[in-house]
Amino acid sequence: MPARHTELPLNAASLNAVVDAMTVVTLCLTQILTQEQRERFGRDLVTMAEIAGRKGNLELTSILLDVRASVKTRDEELDAANAAGDAAA
Numbered sequence: 001m002p003a004r005h006t007e008l009p010l011n012a013a014s015l016n017a018v019v020d021a022m023t024v025v026t027l028c029l030t031q032i033l034t035q036e037q038r039e040r041f042g043r044d045l046v047t048m049a050e051i052a053g054r055k056g057n058l059e060l061t062s063i064l065l066d067v068r069a070s071v072k073t074r075d076e077e078l079d080a081a082n083a084a085g086d087a088a089a
């Protein structure tokens with residue numbers, strides 16, 4: 001394993017790892033936000049993706065939408081887990 005990030009090869013696997021890492025950091029950070037703040041954050045990601053798309057930056061558009069989808073999925077999973085916990089109580 002490379003000792004530093006600058007030694008990573010630039011290929012599909014390393015780029016996917018960077019996107020995955022960004023998504024994990026985003027998920028961790030959004031968990032400290034209220035539901036309303038997370039929704040606003042999601043809308044902002046979509047807006048930024050739309051702007052990037054209009055500028056022709058389809059790679060950034062795709063990454064931003066992937067991150068948004070991950071955050072939304074995680075929110076839905078947490079909501080379902082909380083509802084199940086409430087129903088069991």
